[in-house]
Amino acid sequence: MKTIFNRNIQSIKTVVTTLLLLLSFFSNAQLKGGHFLGAMGLQSGTQTPENTLSVFVPVYFYNTTSLRNDDGDVAVADPNLNMFLTAVGVSWVSDIKILGGNYGVSALLPFATNTIQGNYVSSKSSFAYSDTYIVPVQLGWHNKKADFIFTYAMYLPTGKFDIGASDNSGLGMFINELSAGTTLFFNDKKTLHLSALASYEMNSKKKGTDIKTGDLFSLEGGFGKTYYVMGGTTDAPAPKSIINAGLVYYMQFKATSDEIPVGSYIFSGNKDRVMALGAEVNYFHISSSTSAGLRWFGEVESINRFKGNTFFITLAHVFSTKK
Numbered sequence: 001m002k003t004i005f006n007r008n009i010q011s012i013k014t015v016v017t018t019l020l021l022l023l024s025f026f027s028n029a030q031l032k033g034g035h036f037l038g039a040m041g042l043q044s045g046t047q048t049p050e051n052t053l054s055v056f057v058p059v060y061f062y063n064t065t066s067l068r069n070d071d072g073d074v075a076v077a078d079p080n081l082n083m084f085l086t087a088v089g090v091s092w093v094s095d096i097k098i099l100g101g102n103y104g105v106s107a108l109l110p111f112a113t114n115t116i117q118g119n120y121v122s123s124k125s126s127f128a129y130s131d132t133y134i135v136p137v138q139l140g141w142h143n144k145k146a147d148f149i150f151t152y153a154m155y156l157p158t159g160k161f162d163i164g165a166s167d168n169s170g171l172g173m174f175i176n177e178l179s180a181g182t183t184l185f186f187n188d189k190k191t192l193h194l195s196a197l198a199s200y201e202m203n204s205k206k207k208g209t210d211i212k213t214g215d216l217f218s219l220e221g222g223f224g225k226t227y228y229v230m231g232g233t234t235d236a237p238a239p240k241s242i243i244n245a246g247l248v249y250y251m252q253f254k255a256t257s258d259e260i261p262v263g264s265y266i267f268s269g270n271k272d273r274v275m276a277l278g279a280e281v282n283y284f285h286i287s288s289s290t291s292a293g294l295r296w297f298g299e300v301e302s303i304n305r306f307k308g309n310t311f312f313i314t315l316a317h318v319f320s321t322k323k
Contacts, residue, residue, distance in 0.1 A: 281293070
């Protein structure tokens with residue numbers, strides 16, 4: 001009897017420990033998705049020109065200022081959790097037409113530190129390879145008054161993931177994402193523009209578990225102005241560089257609830273959301289075909305998730321693949 005009693009006590013302890021581990025790791029059951037908010041801004045609905053191969057290095061930094069609860073009030077002040085990510089990316093846009101749009105592909109090989117898994121304040125991880133981002137299908141259309149873009153993307157769970165670990169570099173799940181957007185132009189020279197890119201992220205169960213992050217809806221874009229810096233001679237002036245600057249925004253909403261099984265019960269919680277406003281400036285040097293961009297967002301509303309500031313720097317070089 002004593003042995004059976006001890007076994008029952010041990011089983012109860014195991015269940016309680018597992019429950020506490022899950023609840024502490026996934027505070028409020030709000031799990032993070034793969035979509036990097038802030039990666040898109042001005043002209044988010046525009047595909048790069050056809051017959052170009054772009055090699056780029058993005059640098060992402062997210063500074064948390066607080067953790068917010070269901071009411072948007074401060075649950076944890078100054079959590080001191082900052083995420084850093086950099087990567088090597090490549091994007092190719094061809095002159096192949098599908099449904100009238102140019103076909104393109106891209107890939108991103110990322111490295112991250114302090115990967116944020118959810119609302120887990122104690123999450124710390126060293127610099128390591130994260131989840132791979134691949135776009136096997138991208139279609140872009142260019143018209144006089146508007147550009148349009150459609151994308152199918154995948155996030156592959158190549159980063160380290162162990163349930164409950166505080167040093168994960170990946171999210172441990174396969175992600176499908178569909179995106180569609182447009183950039184509207186308000187003059188013939190296309191120098192004044194407004195853009196929006198909508199993305200819907202569908203997540204699988206996390207590796208080795210029945211835990212599932214809810215689907216996410218994201219909207220990103222901006223309102224900006226393009227400036228041409230002229231060079232050449234007085235008789236034959238020509239643009240030598242292009243500056244693109246303006247205001248940017250992003251917002252994200254949890255479309256379906258998270259699912260965290262605990263015994264026969266599915267633990268979920270109130271859905272999270274976040275909204276941010278910011279500014280962006282890009283510089284493109286025409287003769288060298290190189291560009292540099294800086295994007296900043298300050299989150300103005302955050303429910304059931306961290307609130308903070310997002311910084312995105314991108315360096316790129318464009319090669320022509322025209323025959």
